Amino acid sequence: QQQVKQSPQSLIVQKGGISIINCAYENTAFDYFPWYQQFPGKGPALLIAIRPDVSEKKEGRFTISFNKSAKQFSLHIMDSQPGDSATYFCAASRIRGANNLFFGTGTRLTVIP
Amino acid sequence: DGGITQSPKYLFRKEGQNVTLSCEQNLNHDAMYWYRQDPGQGLRLIYYSQIVNDFQKGDIAEGYSVSREKKESFPLTVTSAQKNPTAFYLCASSPLGGEAFFGQGTRLTVV
Numbered sequence: 001q002q003q004v005k006q007s008p009q010s011l012i013v014q015k016g017g018i019s020i021i022n023c024a025y026e027n028t029a030f031d032y033f034p035w036y037q038q039f040p041g042k043g044p045a046l047l048i049a050i051r052p053d054v055s056e057k058k059e060g061r062f063t064i065s066f067n068k069s070a071k072q073f074s075l076h077i078m079d080s081q082p083g084d085s086a087t088y089f090c091a092a093s094r095i096r097g098a099n100n101l102f103f104g105t106g107t108r109l110t111v112i113p
Numbered sequence: 114d115g116g117i118t119q120s121p122k123y124l125f126r127k128e129g130q131n132v133t134l135s136c137e138q139n140l141n142h143d144a145m146y147w148y149r150q151d152p153g154q155g156l157r158l159i160y161y162s163q164i165v166n167d168f169q170k171g172d173i174a175e176g177y178s179v180s181r182e183k184k185e186s187f188p189l190t191v192t193s194a195q196k197n198p199t200a201f202y203l204c205a206s207s208p209l210g211g212e213a214f215f216g217q218g219t220r221l222t223v224v
Binding site: 106 | 117119144146148153154155156157158161171203205210211212213214215216217218220
């Protein structure tokens with residue numbers, strides 16, 4: 001079963017717009033929630049991560065919003081640029097446990113000029 | 114130049130052959146992982162290891178084998194028992210409880 005559910009599968013946004021990707025999880029033992037960015041033919045790279053003691057984390061144009069009671073978290077990309085076009089994966093893990101990540105199925109973002 | 118090195122970048126396998134994918138890291142990370150990536154399915158965990166000479170099965174371990182004889186190396190063998198091996202394989206490493214870093218991947222194709 002999919003431990004982390006991600007939507008939408010694909011997203012097209014105009015340059016300068018806001019891109020929003022959503023994820024939901026079931027396992028309340030998860031306490032680390034990273035987002036990865038992947039360009040074609042490359043490995044994923046860590047973009048931003050959050051732990052559940054905060055509801056929001058911002059790094060530049062990227063913001064994670066976290067809702068512990070709803071077991072949901074989302075990535076917001078402000079002022080989206082064509083260079084942001086990539087596949088984005090959310091993930092979750094128990095950082096004090098097995099330390100392996102459960103990934104969402106990915107969102108292919110296309111930012112059109 | 115620290116990081117994770119996967120080789121080869123492209124690999125072709127004939128039916129019935131075993132092939133081994135290399136993963137080396139010089140980040141002094143304790144944990145290493147192998148993931149398989151298929152279109153529309155995200156990343157699925159094959160095996161992981163948190164310490165030398167020990168490893169655990171992930172969600173899709175059937176048809177794969179690993180070894181962890183050295184801290185910096187975690188090779189993956191795709192055996193002939195893996196019926197659908199064509200995929201993009203990603204190796205990652207992390208400190209225990211820390212961020213995971215990925216290699217650039219190996220694309221395996223059955224010919």
